[in-house]
Amino acid sequence: MRAFDYEHRVTYAETDRMGFVYYANYLIYFEIGRTEYIRSSGMAYKDLEDMGYMLPVLEASCKYLKPARYDDVLTIRTTISEFKGIRLGFSYEILRDGIKLVEGTTDHAFVDTEGRPRKLSPEIQEKIKKALV
Amino acid sequence: MRAFDYEHRVTYAETDRMGFVYYANYLIYFEIGRTEYIRSSGMAYKDLEDMGYMLPVLEASCKYLKPARYDDVLTIRTTISEFKGIRLGFSYEILRDGIKLVEGTTDHAFVDTEGRPRKLSPEIQEKIKKALV
Amino acid sequence: MRAFDYEHRVTYAETDRMGFVYYANYLIYFEIGRTEYIRSSGMAYKDLEDMGYMLPVLEASCKYLKPARYDDVLTIRTTISEFKGIRLGFSYEILRDGIKLVEGTTDHAFVDTEGRPRKLSPEIQEKIKKALV
């Protein structure tokens, strides 16, 4: 599976009084990672929503190995770990200078605007599959 | 004008690596203050939105006198500073043990769901006016 | 194991354009839950930090069952799932009107201000153990 890298610089807002990135903010980094991964397929996640596909998170997990600090330039490395039917799973690594600080996963399902499961059109299926290679 | 007090305890999430509450988070405290002020009128802001009234912020200002710290119990003191037609203005003080740490203002206008100015019904006007006394 | 309940009202700031609480914010709710749980032991987490004990998060997980919405009053239900040596584990449920919306866990280890493992004094051990009953 292809990994997609995206850089993010830690803001003051994201730190806490321990001097590190607050633990919930890595889930925001994961959001940035999967958004840019999807965009790399030639179709923005926003376009999917505009077509009536929502992709809420069903589960998330995060393992904190080393702290990230203010002004660090982090690499958000995103991989698609599962893509079957309406299920889409991502795994993430947050790295600084090649050292892994955090790893995590999110699992999603495509639903319509009412929250009911919604199958992807073949065209969208194809685009996402191509982005995996 | 009546002042409305509401307590809030500072979370770790709200601090930054300087050890203080991050400056943008006071605007969240202001939101909590005006929301609870409006609720004290016997009608929640959410009810207003459900009736198609939105109350976006036009301007905000904030003066930082002393820092708030992790686990502080803060008093968010809210006053309505202006209520004329579709305009609604709030002023705020953030206090710890009676000492003012931060003061600020927000100005709003009632609009409909399309963002166009929307006059309040006489009934809602009345409720908000009563909340001022 | 004792469960500790704490109420939190969802702010506008915590919602996203899907109209629900943004998924990372539940980790902030978990922070509030464990902080108030620890406080119920008669000792604030802040006191622990003042004594040089830090309690960083090693792992977090979250399962999203139903969405929470703006202005909902949520119950954050916290239980200590593990307390052995320097390890402390919490599990959480986020409920609205008795219905579980979200569940999750966080695992922590006590460290000193340099990030090295630090054993708890017998006195603190005792306090936390009493809070479990």
Place this chain on the structure above:
Amino acid sequence: MRAFDYEHRVTYAETDRMGFVYYANYLIYFEIGRTEYIRSSGMAYKDLEDMGYMLPVLEASCKYLKPARYDDVLTIRTTISEFKGIRLGFSYEILRDGIKLVEGTTDHAFVDTEGRPRKLSPEIQEKIKKALV
């Protein structure tokens, strides 16, 4: 005075249930703007803190003209509006496709790690002044 432009893409985390960027988050954009402006002087704000200079915010203001939306690419345009002694003032414009959405200001003072006013060394003065041209 030189204006410094920096791009930022709006995340899901930054939106609220109105579908727009939550009003407090523009202050985070302002932080990003002034941080990158200072970095363009050849010295990161982090370096200043490492040398014992802190630059807390004394005042902030924000005027909301048009809403920014999810996935918008925004330009954060930062200008130094005042630099005299220990005072440093910034003004900001947030633009989308050349259209101004938000404008604002922040005022700061250089202090030491104890929060007392601290004069800048001539060398640092020089660097910041050069960044203004």
